[in-house]
Amino acid sequence: MDRLSESVLNVITSYCHEKDTIKLSQINKYFSKNTYIHCIYDVHKHVTTRVLKLPMMSRLKYINRDIYVRDKTLLNNIMYVCDELVVTNFNKINLDKYYKIKSLVIKNCDNISCICNITSLKKVQKIIFTRCYELTSIPPVDGIEELVCDSLYKLRELPYITSLKKLIIFNCHKITTLSHIEGLRELTCKNNNNLINIPIIDGLQILTINNCVNVRKIPVIPNLQKLDCSNSHYTVIPDMIGLKELNCSKCKFLKRVPNIKNLQKLNCSHSKILLKIPNIKNLQKLDCSYCEYLIKFPMIDGLIELDCAGCWRLLTIPNNINNLQKLVCNYCKLLKIIPQMNGLLELECNSCHFLKRIEYIQTLKKLDCYDCPLLYYSPNRDVLEKVN
Numbered sequence: 001m002d003r004l005s006e007s008v009l010n011v012i013t014s015y016c017h018e019k020d021t022i023k024l025s026q027i028n029k030y031f032s033k034n035t036y037i038h039c040i041y042d043v044h045k046h047v048t049t050r051v052l053k054l055p056m057m058s059r060l061k062y063i064n065r066d067i068y069v070r071d072k073t074l075l076n077n078i079m080y081v082c083d084e085l086v087v088t089n090f091n092k093i094n095l096d097k098y099y100k101i102k103s104l105v106i107k108n109c110d111n112i113s114c115i116c117n118i119t120s121l122k123k124v125q126k127i128i129f130t131r132c133y134e135l136t137s138i139p140p141v142d143g144i145e146e147l148v149c150d151s152l153y154k155l156r157e158l159p160y161i162t163s164l165k166k167l168i169i170f171n172c173h174k175i176t177t178l179s180h181i182e183g184l185r186e187l188t189c190k191n192n193n194n195l196i197n198i199p200i201i202d203g204l205q206i207l208t209i210n211n212c213v214n215v216r217k218i219p220v221i222p223n224l225q226k227l228d229c230s231n232s233h234y235t236v237i238p239d240m241i242g243l244k245e246l247n248c249s250k251c252k253f254l255k256r257v258p259n260i261k262n263l264q265k266l267n268c269s270h271s272k273i274l275l276k277i278p279n280i281k282n283l284q285k286l287d288c289s290y291c292e293y294l295i296k297f298p299m300i301d302g303l304i305e306l307d308c309a310g311c312w313r314l315l316t317i318p319n320n321i322n323n324l325q326k327l328v329c330n331y332c333k334l335l336k337i338i339p340q341m342n343g344l345l346e347l348e349c350n351s352c353h354f355l356k357r358i359e360y361i362q363t364l365k366k367l368d369c370y371d372c373p374l375l376y377y378s379p380n381r382d383v384l385e386k387v388n
């Protein structure tokens with residue numbers, strides 16, 4: 001064991017209460033295996049637990065300052081080797097001592113309106129602000145790649161950070177526009193009631209926008225690969241050539257799904273007025289469950305998984321989807337026949353009250369078909385018994 005690990009170990013063991021379940025021998029064992037240490041501290045009769053990790057037996061990976069704040073000796077021994085710092089009382093901490101940290105979490109500091117001294121953190125790559133209700137501004141910190149703003153009710157503007165790659169914004173109701181984010185690769189916006197629009201960001205690859213009621217339109221972003229606009233009020237989704245994954249579930253006013261030739265995964269479930277699914281040639285996974293007005297599907301050769309549960313107007317399943325491996329059609333009340341599909345491995349057709357027949361499927365390995373009263377008397381009953 002090196003000197004640094006030994007000094008940290010001595011501080012930890014001297015700080016542990018004599019009645020704790022973690023003994024010196026156990027800590028040595030955990031050190032040797034390079035895994036997790038679960039130390040139990042008795043702080044003024046209030047027991048606090050925390051998982052610590054010591055990679056390569058040389059430095060602490062994670063430390064919560066709240067646990068150690070009562071013992072300054074412990075702070076002085078380990079503050080310079082921790083990677084992540086969690087702060088819940090920002091006024092009582094000097095961040096200059098933590099200049100080597102890579103991740104900073106500031107949470108539940110509802111009495112601070114501005115933060116100035118985080119600019120000294122030259123190596124920090126990720127900053128998370130959560131439930132700091134009075135915070136009005138965030139200073140720019142050069143070098144950070146990920147910024148999370150959660151429930152910052154008075155924050156009006158984002159800082160200008162050229163290195164930023166990932167931005168997550170939750171419940172920031174004062175933010176109306178997004179600016180200075182030209183280099184982003186991933187953007188998540190949820191429950192931001194006053195946000196008006198999403199700018200066109202050429203390098204953006206992942207976009208999540210949920211329940212931002214004043215964002216009326218999704219822009220065409222040329223390099224976007226994954227779009228999640230679920231639980232929103234959009235009526236139209238633009239056609240973006242590079243898009244591979246689309247989640248537009250619970251878009252109650254969505255009238256049509258764009259025919260995007262490179263799309264591989266589509267979730268348009270709970271779309272109340274969606275009438276049809278386009279023939280998307282490269283589609284592999286389709287979830288159109290609980291689309292109440294959906295009557296039929298196109299033939300999609302490459303489809304591997306299909307979930308059409310709750311499509312109670314659905315009359316037929318295409319019999320020429322040759323690559324289909326999993327089919328879920330629960331609660332399709334008007335469905336009468338499951339056609340033969342070579343290659344199908346899993347089938348769920350629960351509560352299909354008019355289902356009379358399942359054609360022989362040699363490859364089938366899993367079948368759920370309870371509450372199908374007419375299927376019990378099917379000529380293919382011997383097949384069902386064999387599968388079950």
